Amino acid sequence: MSDSAAAQAIVEALRREAEQRLSTGQAPASRGWTVSSEALALLYRLASAPDTASDALKLLHELQAYQVELELQQCQLEANERELEQDLARYRGLFEAAPIGYLIVALEGQILEGNAAAAELLGMEPEALAGRRVDSFLAPHSRPGLMNLLNRLRAGAPRAGLDVRVGGGDGDSRAARLTATRSPGGEAILMALTDAA
Incomplete structure (x- = not known):
């Protein structure tokens, strides 16, 4: 009809x-x-x-x-x-109550929204996540990989994953797994972040 x-x-x-x-x-x-x-x-x-x-x-x-x-x-x-x-x-x-970290990230890499599990993994309060660049929470050697992942998703890749180190480069970082996909409308990137330790 x-x-x-x-x-x-x-x-x-x-x-x-x-x-x-x-x-x-x-x-x-x-x-x-x-x-x-x-x-x-x-x-x-x-x-x-x-x-x-x-x-x-x-x-x-x-x-x-x-x-x-x-x-x-x-x-x-x-x-x-x-x-x-x-x-x-x-x-x-x-x-909010999901047991794994969820982030909604702008195509350029700024966090738009995150849940409590993501904030805990990143060592922040949930309300402090918005506006921060997602790569600012990663160890310096993990940042190029994240930028490559974002570029692949912006170019049309359906899903991408990456093992990263969360935290500073002074040895207090921890391993995490980041999986990401474009949002249904394509205007943002949806990320799941889990502790790999």
Whole structure:
């Protein structure tokens, strides 16, 4: 089914629902939306003349049907918003509580976001990660490999991995495994970081 046919089917289903609710008296309560005084005056003039009274009734019915449609759409939008908020909270919780480090990194290498496990592995607080370059957490000899990995991903490689040393070059670094891929939209790089010790 084409997009326009699907959209038309939704409009028709919404109209049928509105008509059914109007005929059974189950229309949702108005949220205070009112008809303008000009529209009411037009309805009054049409209803006052015998030759246009039936047109006034048809117009009134159409206005009522449109109002019910709008109310139904508003209810659906609110339900969708609640569902999206629940999904966002769920995925945010999964991201934050994951047992391995996750980083979302800009294509140029700046950390956009990281979870608690990544922050712990990198020796930072999670809120301090954003804006820092991911290579700044690596031992100097691991940085060229990371830059090569980022270049491969920017060039279209689907996934890349690298063993790195996290920490300074003064012997206090530790081994870690970094696996990365482009985000679904391609605007960022998703990294998983695990302790290899």
